[in-house]
Amino acid sequence: MILAESPRRQRVTKLVNWGHWFALANIIIAIVIASIFVFSSPMPGTGVGTLYLLTNWLGHIxxxxxxxxxxxxxxxCYLATNPRAIKASASIIAAVGLALLAFDALLFNRTGFHISFHAADLLKTEAQTQISEFYWQQWAYLFMLFLVWLGFQLVLANAIWKRVERFSQHKIGVPVASFFVVCFVTSHAVHVWADAELYQPIIKQDNMFPLSYPATAKTTMSRYGLLDLAAYEERKQLQFNTDIHNINYPAEPVYCSIDSGMNMTVIVQIDDAPISGIDTLGLNALENYHSTASSLRGLITTTLFGVPEIYQDSLSQKRPVLLALPVGLGMPVSTHFDESLPDDLFKSYRQPLSNNHNGLHIAFLPASVIEGYVTQDMLQSNKVMIATGYGNESSQGMLYSNMSLSADIASTEDLAPTIMNALGCAAPTTFYSTGQNLLNPSRKWLVSTSGERIVVFHNGKRTDVLSNGSYEITEVATGKRSNAPLNVDLLSQAIKHLSRFSNQN
Known part of the structure; x- marks a missing residue:
């Protein structure tokens, strides 16, 4: 006696077969969309790193x-009450899912982080900036674009449904599934090895894809006694990615006009002594100012170039835009260095402190000299900024100015773009600096370096991170260690921002 399948069972079988082919089609589409993550990140540069990239890309997506x-x-598919409703529902789910993946890819390309609860504040800030520039036409265009994408999914679902019997004749399910399983397992296995060896071409890919949590040696191998955790942590402390030292400065040619008749004086304190009488000058004070440079040479480089001191070796043969551009446009420029500073720093721009010519003056002085240098006459005829904080154990100082600085937080890297904008230069600050214009700030966090540590300030917390992932979070106000979790999305965005001038990008 031959038992025929019931109509319901036949519908379920056909829907399940259709669902697998529909999933395969969308996997291919997702892999194509995910290529944005790949091309938005530096290439590994090694064969093993490239192997991991490919297997992780295909396996994870x-x-x-x-x-x-x-x-x-x-x-x-197992509900099988109305195939049309199921296909429509599946198309909507696929359209929304892939649209979110595409949005996450574009967000990663722009900021370096993914959609997550940790990134909510950053995403809100980024969205507010973009949404404020949107009109109803743009919203209508985005809505129409989504409808087109949804229509494509509906067409794809119906096309597969009509041909599902023909597709089912091709027994490719096991080979395709095996291929993706092998990619997935291989990527995790290679990552365990890379984590144990602290192999940077692979470790630096950890945050490339959304919802990616690769297996690590610390959690996998140590569980079975295969990894010496003490030696592992010691090696981690010695690891650093030296590629970041290769710099392309400026990132783009800087073209802008300036007011060559303006007078501006910028003073950077080179010690941590109090400046007597500075509070009586009537200057605006920005209290949340940080000077993270670990050496005087680093402080000077950071001030003049507007980038962290980690780049100072590569900048030794370059001219800072802050000095070269005004000089090229006919504005007198001079730098004043205290006698204790090396004589080889920016020789062509050095002039004595007694020089009173109009134009741009940048001085690096101790507190005792600043007290007699800054006068009411100077404040009346010059735009002035005075930056303190170098030598302070917490790196926190004050930024004084007779200009209206509107930022909530600032660092030494912000001085150059603020000066350039105050002089009238409208060129994008991202061309020549990792800082921001304090007269019109665009973000409420900052990233810098101290020695070979990356330092991120956000929401009253300071995060010190080595390139291998070791980190410490402290409260800025008290200097005490914080138990707050590491904001990986902020850190990823900060490192991407910091690496803007690196040749590996």
Whole structure:
């Protein structure tokens, strides 16, 4: 006796087969979209790093998309009450999921972080800036674009449904599934090895894809006694990615006009002594100012170039835009260095402190000299900024000015773009600095370096991070260690911002 399948079972079988082919099509689409993550990041530069990149790209995106199919679409196939409704629902789910992936990819390309709860504040700030520039036409265009994408998913779903019997004749399920499983397992296995060896071409890819949590040696190998944790941590402390020292400065040619008749004086304190009488000058004070340079040469480089001191070796043969551009446009420029500073610093711009010519003056002086140098006459005829904080154990100082600085937080890297904008230069600050214009700030966090540590300030907390991932979070106000979790998305965005001038980008 031959038992035929019931109509319901036949519909379920056909829907499940259709669902697998629909999932495969969307896996391919997701992999193509995820190429944005790959091309937005530096290439590994090694064979093993490239192997990991390819297997992680295919394995992780394939697994993530198929997992979404199993969770959201496969249960619908077993309902089998109305195939049209199930196909429509699956198309909507796929359209929304891939649209979110595309949005995350574009967000990663722009900021270096992914959509997450940790990135909520950063995403809100970024969105407010972009949304404020949107009109109803742009919103209508985005809505129409999504409708087109949804329409494509509906067409794809119906096309597969009509041909599902023909597709089912091709027994490719096991080979395709095996391929993605091998990629997934290989990527995690290679990452365990790379984590144990602290192999940077692979470790630096950890945050490339969304929802990616690769297996690590610390959690995997140590569990079975295969990794000496003490030696592992010691090696981590010695690791650093020296590629960041290669710099392309400025990132783009800087073209702008300035007011060559303006007078501006910028003073950077080179010790941590109090400046007597500075509070009586009537200057505006920005209290949340940080000077993280670990040496005087680093402080000077950071001030004049507007980039962290980690780049100072590569900048030794370059001219800072802050000095070269005004000189090229006919504005008198001079730098004044205290007698205790090396004589080889910016020789062509050095002039004695007694020089009173009009134009731009930048001085690096101790507190005792600043007290007699800054006068009421200077404040009346010059735009003035006085930066303190170098030598302070917490790196926190004060930024005084007779200009209206509107930032909530600032660092030494912000001085150059603020000076350039005050002189009338409208060129994008990202061309020549990692800082921001304090007269019109665009972000409420900052990133700098201290020696070979990356330092991030945000929401009253300071995060010191080595390139291998070791970190310490402290409260800026008290200097005490904080138990707050590491904001990986902020750190990723900060490092991407910091690396803007690196030749590896």
């Amino acid at each position: 394939g697994f993530m998309t198929f997992f979404g199919f199993v969770i959201f679409i496969l249960p619908l």
